[in-house]
Amino acid sequence: MDMQGKIALVTAAAADLEELIKAAVTRNPMGRAARPEEIGEVAVFLLSDKASFVTGIAMPVDGVTLA
Numbered sequence: 001m002d003m004q005g006k007i008a009l010v011t012a013a014a015a016d017l018e019e020l021i022k023a024a025v026t027r028n029p030m031g032r033a034a035r036p037e038e039i040g041e042v043a044v045f046l047l048s049d050k051a052s053f054v055t056g057i058a059m060p061v062d063g064v065t066l067a
Contacts, residue, residue, distance in 0.1 A: 030063035 001009070025033050042061045045051055060066045 024065075028063045028065050032063070034061060034063060 021033065025031065039061055042059060046054065046059070
């Protein structure tokens with residue numbers, strides 16, 4: 001595949017990704033995507049001493065999508 005073909009492939013994939021994100025946001029009860037810091041704050045909590053008694057869980061950070 002030549003460079004133009006690769007660029008076209010990446011451009012199409014990016015457009016598909018944008019459509020997937022828009023579709024996910026419309027299905028999310030909170031009506032928006034998570035901000036990166038919202039995901040990071042959960043990770044920081046799980047790594048902190050405040051979560052010392054938390055073991056073996058899956059914690060969805062999905063804006064109520066799985067609820």
